[in-house]
Amino acid sequence: MSNPAYTAMWEKLNLDIPAHDGLLEVLGKFYGDIYMSQQGRLQGMEYLDFVLSEVHGLRIQELQQAKEQGKKIIGTFCVFVPEEITLAAGAVHVGLCSGADAGTEEAEKLVPRNTCALIKSFIGFKLARLCPFTESCDLVVGETTCDGKKKAYEAFAEHVPMHVMEVPNTKSDAARDLFKTEVLRYMQALQQLTGTAITPQALASGIRAVNAKRRALQRLSALRSADPAPISGRDALLINQVSFYDDPERFTHSINALCDQMEERIARKEGIAPAGTPRLLLSGCPMAVPNWKLPYIMESSGAVIVGEESCIGTRNTRDLVDESQETLDGMIDALVDRYMKIDCACFTPNTERLHNVTAMAQELKADGIVHYALKFCQPYAHEAFKIEKAAREKDIPVLSVETDYSMEDAEQLKTRVEAFVEMVRG
Amino acid sequence: MSNPAYTAMWEKLNLDIPAHDGLLEVLGKFYGDIYMSQQGRLQGMEYLDFVLSEVHGLRIQELQQAKEQGKKIIGTFCVFVPEEITLAAGAVHVGLCSGADAGTEEAEKLVPRNTCALIKSFIGFKLARLCPFTESCDLVVGETTCDGKKKAYEAFAEHVPMHVMEVPNTKSDAARDLFKTEVLRYMQALQQLTGTAITPQALASGIRAVNAKRRALQRLSALRSADPAPISGRDALLINQVSFYDDPERFTHSINALCDQMEERIARKEGIAPAGTPRLLLSGCPMAVPNWKLPYIMESSGAVIVGEESCIGTRNTRDLVDESQETLDGMIDALVDRYMKIDCACFTPNTERLHNVTAMAQELKADGIVHYALKFCQPYAHEAFKIEKAAREKDIPVLSVETDYSMEDAEQLKTRVEAFVEMVRG
Numbered sequence: 050m051s052n053p054a055y056t057a058m059w060e061k062l063n064l065d066i067p068a069h070d071g072l073l074e075v076l077g078k079f080y081g082d083i084y085m086s087q088q089g090r091l092q093g094m095e096y097l098d099f100v101l102s103e104v105h106g107l108r109i110q111e112l113q114q115a116k117e118q119g120k121k122i123i124g125t126f127c128v129f130v131p132e133e134i135t136l137a138a139g140a141v142h143v144g145l146c147s148g149a150d151a152g153t154e155e156a157e158k159l160v161p162r163n164t165c166a167l168i169k170s171f172i173g174f175k176l177a178r179l180c181p182f183t184e185s186c187d188l189v190v191g192e193t194t195c196d197g198k199k200k201a202y203e204a205f206a207e208h209v210p211m212h213v214m215e216v217p218n219t220k221s222d223a224a225r226d227l228f229k230t231e232v233l234r235y236m237q238a239l240q241q242l243t244g245t246a247i248t249p250q251a252l253a254s255g256i257r258a259v260n261a262k263r264r265a266l267q268r269l270s271a272l273r274s275a276d277p278a279p280i281s282g283r284d285a286l287l288i289n290q291v292s293f294y295d296d297p298e299r300f301t302h303s304i305n306a307l308c309d310q311m312e313e314r315i316a317r318k319e320g321i322a323p324a325g326t327p328r329l330l331l332s333g334c335p336m337a338v339p340n341w342k343l344p345y346i347m348e349s350s351g352a353v354i355v356g357e358e359s360c361i362g363t364r365n366t367r368d369l370v371d372e373s374q375e376t377l378d379g380m381i382d383a384l385v386d387r388y389m390k391i392d393c394a395c396f397t398p399n400t401e402r403l404h405n406v407t408a409m410a411q412e413l414k415a416d417g418i419v420h421y422a423l424k425f426c427q428p429y430a431h432e433a434f435k436i437e438k439a440a441r442e443k444d445i446p447v448l449s450v451e452t453d454y455s456m457e458d459a460e461q462l463k464t465r466v467e468a469f470v471e472m473v474r475g
Numbered sequence: 476m477s478n479p480a481y482t483a484m485w486e487k488l489n490l491d492i493p494a495h496d497g498l499l500e501v502l503g504k505f506y507g508d509i510y511m512s513q514q515g516r517l518q519g520m521e522y523l524d525f526v527l528s529e530v531h532g533l534r535i536q537e538l539q540q541a542k543e544q545g546k547k548i549i550g551t552f553c554v555f556v557p558e559e560i561t562l563a564a565g566a567v568h569v570g571l572c573s574g575a576d577a578g579t580e581e582a583e584k585l586v587p588r589n590t591c592a593l594i595k596s597f598i599g600f601k602l603a604r605l606c607p608f609t610e611s612c613d614l615v616v617g618e619t620t621c622d623g624k625k626k627a628y629e630a631f632a633e634h635v636p637m638h639v640m641e642v643p644n645t646k647s648d649a650a651r652d653l654f655k656t657e658v659l660r661y662m663q664a665l666q667q668l669t670g671t672a673i674t675p676q677a678l679a680s681g682i683r684a685v686n687a688k689r690r691a692l693q694r695l696s697a698l699r700s701a702d703p704a705p706i707s708g709r710d711a712l713l714i715n716q717v718s719f720y721d722d723p724e725r726f727t728h729s730i731n732a733l734c735d736q737m738e739e740r741i742a743r744k745e746g747i748a749p750a751g752t753p754r755l756l757l758s759g760c761p762m763a764v765p766n767w768k769l770p771y772i773m774e775s776s777g778a779v780i781v782g783e784e785s786c787i788g789t790r791n792t793r794d795l796v797d798e799s800q801e802t803l804d805g806m807i808d809a810l811v812d813r814y815m816k817i818d819c820a821c822f823t824p825n826t827e828r829l830h831n832v833t834a835m836a837q838e839l840k841a842d843g844i845v846h847y848a849l850k851f852c853q854p855y856a857h858e859a860f861k862i863e864k865a866a867r868e869k870d871i872p873v874l875s876v877e878t879d880y881s882m883e884d885a886e887q888l889k890t891r892v893e894a895f896v897e898m899v900r901g
Contacts, residue, residue: 161848161856161877163589193644196622199823200857213823215650218619219641223656230649397625397639422587427853430587431626451587 055106058113062184069179072151073105076339083345087281089321091314093307094284100291104338108294109181115141116185121243124186124209126171127194128365128391129216131232131384136255136297137247138239144293145171145183148337150454152177159204160197165423166453167337168201175208182294183209188242190235192216194395195428212238218397220389229385236381249377256370256380258297265304266292266366272311273355274413277320279311282331282354283344284321289361290338322353327474329353330410332436333421334429335360340454343421343462350467351474355413358406359421364391367405394428402432403439410445417446417473419466424453446473481532484539488610495605498577499531502765509771513707515747517740519733520710526717530764534720535607541567542611547669550612550635551719552597553620554791554817555642557658557810562681562723563673564665570719571597571609574763576880578603585630586623591849592879593763594627601634608720609635614668616661618642620821621854638664644823646815655811662807675803682796682806684723691730692718692792698737699781700839703746705737708757708780709770710747715787716764748779753900755779756836758862759847760855761786766880769847769888776893777900781839784832785847790817793831820854828858829865836871843872843899845892850879872899 059066080101100108112122121140123130126147135142150166152173159172174180183189191202191213202213214231217224236247245251269288272279288307292300314320329352331344336359347354357363368390371383392402410418420436422429430451437447448469452458485492506527526534538548547566549556552573561568576592578599585598600606609615617628617639628639640657643650662673671677695714698705714733718726740746755778757770762785773780783789794816797809818828836844846862848855856877863873874895878884 159860161853161859163851163856164853193823196853199644200820200854203824203857204860215643215645215647217641217643217653218625221641221656223653224641227643227649227653230647394626397619398629425589427587427590427622428626430589431629433587434585434630
C-alpha cells in the first residue's frame, strides 16, 4: 500500500514516514492474508479492495483537495456524532485510525494501561504520527459514551482541536433534552468553524445522504439471511468499516451495485461458503480497520459470519432519520429521536439491545452468537452477561470473547472458536 | 465483634451466620492491628471504636427499630445521593458494605472480572449474605457515576429494590437541568415509598442536619493543618467512613466533641506523631470500611496522613447547601447547585479537582500526595496523570498507586511508600 507518489503529501501532514511505510507494509500483508486469500468473492468487492489500498493515499488526497476548496475535515470515533449535520455544513466526516496497536508506549504516558485497545490506538496513532486522517482534521468530535473515551479526550485535546458531545446515560425525557442541546451545540460549533449557516435544505440533503448510505447497508444486511451466505463476514465488516471513510455518495452507489450482484448470486443459490455452513452472528464492540483478527479466526474455523451487531455494523445502520420534516427544528428533533434509539451499552438500562441481538440472530438464521468485548471495555463486558442470558432463553448458543489487538491470544481464541463452531454444527 | 445477642437479628435478616461470624472475627482482628495499636489517640476516638465494634450490631438494631416504627431504610454507594432528601422524608440514609473482598467468586458471575474491587464487593456482600445494611434496605439508590457501577446496578437490581439516579457527564446548564430532574425524581420515589409528602420545613431540617455534619467534618479537616498532626489519617478516615453509617445528629455531636479535644491538644503542641513527621495527602478513590490497607502502610512507613481528598473525605464535605431558601423549589435548586460542585472524576472536564487537590495539599502543609486509584477504576486512573502534572507544577511530589482489596501487594506497596516518604523527608 506504500506509494512514493503520496510521500510528499504525508510529509506535509508531518507523518513519521519510515514508521508509516512500515505500517502500510504490515497492513498490506495482513489484508492480503485475510482478504485476498478468499475464494469466490463478489466482483463488487474490488471497489473495497481499491478503497482500502488507497485509504491513506487517494482518500487523503481527496481530503487535501477538499481542504484546498475551503472545506473542513471532521474526525470522529463514534456513531453518536451526527454525520447529517457535518454534511449540512459542507464539511467532510471521517472516522479516525483506531484499529491497530501503534504508539502504545507513548499512549500509556497519557492514559492508564488498563484502557481498551481502541482508545490507546487513537492516542498512539496521533503521538506516533501515523494517521493521515487525524492529521488532516480541522476538528475532532468526541463523546462521553464510556469512561475511557470521556477521560481520554481530555488528554487528547492537548494534541488535536477537540469538541466533546455529551451523550447521556439514560433515555429519559431529560436525557433526550440534554442530547438535543448537544446536537445544537455541535451544529453551532460547525457553523462557526465552517462559516456556513446550516439551512433546512442543506440539513434535509445531509439527512437524505446518510439515510441512503444506511439503506444500502440495511439492504446488504438483509440479503445475508440467504443460505448459502452470499458474502463473507470479513467482507461485510470491511464494507461497514469503509462506510466511515469513503465519500458517502460513492459508497452508497458502490454498495447498491454490490447488492445487485448479491441478489443474482442468491438467485443462483450460490454463496461464499457451502449451504449448511455454521452461521454466526458477531455482536459487541466496534471493530475498526484493521481489527480483523476475530472475524478471520471465526471464518477460518469453518463458520461464516452473517451479521455484525456492532457500532461498525447494524448499531449504526438500523435506524433512519424521518425525512418528512421541513423546518430546521423539526429535522433536529427527528435526528435526536433517531440517535436516541441507538442501543449502545452506555445506556442504563439498554434492554432493547437484548431484543435486537436475538431478533437479528433469528432473522439471519444464525446458529450462534460470538460476543466480542474489547479488554477493559466495561459497558460491553457487562452486557455480555445479559446477552448470554437473553440468547439462552431463545436457545441460541453464545461464545463470549474478550480480547485486544495483539496476536498473542490468536491460537487460544482459535481453539475456543473451533470448539464453539463444532458445538453449533450439532 | 461477633455477639451472640445479635444472632437472632442476623438470622432474621437472612445473613449467612457462620460466614458472617468469620467476617466479624477477621474485621475485629484487622481493626485491632491497625487501630488499637496506635499510641496517643484522642479520647474521643472511643466513640468511633464503639460505633465500629457495633456497626453490624447496635446500629443494625437501631435500623430494625426504625423499621418497626414505619421508617424506611435507604442504602447508597455514592455522595451524589442527597441525604438531605432522605432525612426530609423521615427515612434513614446509610452506606452499604463495599470495602472488603466477600463473595468475589459469586460476584464475578454477575459482573466482569475487570471490575473494581468496590463494585465486586457490594455485589459479593449481597450474594454471600454478609451485609446487614443491604439486607435492611427498603430501597438501594445507585447513580451513573462510572461505567462499572452504572452497568453493575442493572445486575444488582435483580437482587435488591433499586432506584438509579442519572448523574450527567458534564456541568453544562443542560446537565444541571438533568440532575435537577433526577433529584425531583428521587424525591418523588421517596415520597411514594414512605407515604410522606416532603414539606419545606422537613427539607430545611434535612439540609441543616447534613450541613451540620459536613461543618463538623470541615472543622476536623481544618484542624489537621497543625504540626504536629493532632490525629492520625487512619482515625480521620474512620470518622469519614462512620459518617455514612451512624445517626447524623449523634455523629455531629461526637465529632464536634472530638474537635474540642483536638484544639486542646493543638494548643499544647501535642500530636499523634512528632512535629516534622512527613505529612501526606491521600487523594483519589473512596475507601469504604475496612479498606485501611494503604493508610496503614503509609502511617507505618514514617508518615502521617493529613487529609483525604476522596468521596470518603473532603469530596463529600467541602461544599454546603445554601440554608437561606424558604420554598421547596428554592431549596431543591440550592441542593442541586451544591451537588453539581462535587469534583468527581465522572465529569469531563474536572479541572476544579486539580485546583482543589493542590490547594488542599498547601493548606494542610502536605509534603507530598499519594494518589490512590482502585484497579480498573478508569475515571480516577485517568485523573492520576492530571493530578501528577498539576502537583508537579506546584513542586508537590506525587506517588501514584493502583491497588485493590487483596493483601498480595502489601509488601510491594510498602517498599514504594517507604521510598516516597524518604524522598519527601528530603
